[in-house]
Amino acid sequence: MATLGNSANIFWHECPVGQAERQKLLNQKGCVVWITGLSGSGKSTLACTLGRELHSRGHLSYVLDGDNLRHGLNKNLGFAPEDRTENIRRVGEVAKLFADAGLICIASLISPYQKDRDSCRALLPDANFIEVFMNMPLSLCEGRDPKGLYKLARAGKIKGFTGIDDPYEAPLNCEIELRQINGVCPAPSEMAGKVVSYLDSKGFLQA
Numbered sequence: 001m002a003t004l005g006n007s008a009n010i011f012w013h014e015c016p017v018g019q020a021e022r023q024k025l026l027n028q029k030g031c032v033v034w035i036t037g038l039s040g041s042g043k044s045t046l047a048c049t050l051g052r053e054l055h056s057r058g059h060l061s062y063v064l065d066g067d068n069l070r071h072g073l074n075k076n077l078g079f080a081p082e083d084r085t086e087n088i089r090r091v092g093e094v095a096k097l098f099a100d101a102g103l104i105c106i107a108s109l110i111s112p113y114q115k116d117r118d119s120c121r122a123l124l125p126d127a128n129f130i131e132v133f134m135n136m137p138l139s140l141c142e143g144r145d146p147k148g149l150y151k152l153a154r155a156g157k158i159k160g161f162t163g164i165d166d167p168y169e170a171p172l173n174c175e176i177e178l179r180q181i182n183g184v185c186p187a188p189s190e191m192a193g194k195v196v197s198y199l200d201s202k203g204f205l206q207a
């Protein structure tokens, strides 16, 4: 008998087919590529480009995008700090399940708070959580403003917007940092290539 969180009398049921067997089937190792950065920094673009690149190499991946998950799983959450924390906690748990399934799970969320990203990292063996920091300046993200949200935030029509009046805590321990080179943002394919090289070098692209 056990008590966990708010549940009492719950038990863990082990299934006969485990992660190792699923990984062998897929010829890859499950992991989480966690992309963090400001709105407009290119997280979704990188996630999709990486997903396409992995697919073309014969690897199974799945993208968990913050915006998309807020249409379903996280539709009851807003952007207050405690809601963002719950948002990241849920996605971290889902990402852990995908990694256990043997997939390369690509999570792309602002995930502005270090402690929340660290909590997601702590759910997995450390090497299996690959934090990718889109280190793009606010001026670039705001200049892009594809959804017009920075404009609304500057006008005070959105309160608590990340980078404007809500904090973004830059990662202290990321595995990959992507930034501008001589003031130019690398192409999405170039950035995805860096992540693929990392995954390959760490042995995730074989069982």
Ligand SMILES: Nc1ncnc2c1ncn2[C@@H]1O[C@H](COP(=O)(O)OS(=O)(=O)O)[C@@H](OP(=O)(O)O)[C@H]1O
Pocket (backbone or CB within 6 Å): 038, 039, 040, 043, 044, 065, 066, 067, 070, 079, 083, 084, 085, 087, 088, 108, 109, 110, 111, 112, 147, 149, 158, 159, 160, 161, 162, 166
């Ligand atoms: N207040 C506020 N702050 C930041 N972002 C906001 C806000 N309100 C709405 N949006 C839109 O929501 C998208 C971010 O969702 P996330 O789930 O990734 O955010 S978080 O990780 O919980 O902070 C984010 O999408 P991206 O631009 O893809 O990052 C915005 O389009």
Ligand SMILES: Nc1ncnc2c1ncn2[C@@H]1O[C@H](COP(=O)(O)OP(=O)(O)O)[C@@H](O)[C@H]1O
Pocket (backbone or CB within 6 Å): 037, 038, 039, 040, 041, 042, 043, 044, 045, 046, 144, 146, 185, 186, 187, 188
């Ligand atoms: N590497 C890049 N180079 C140039 N433009 C980019 C790049 N990555 C993304 N963009 C553009 O920047 C905008 C924001 O990208 P997006 O992926 O939606 O960012 P985020 O998911 O972080 O909000 C989009 O208009 C996108 O086309």
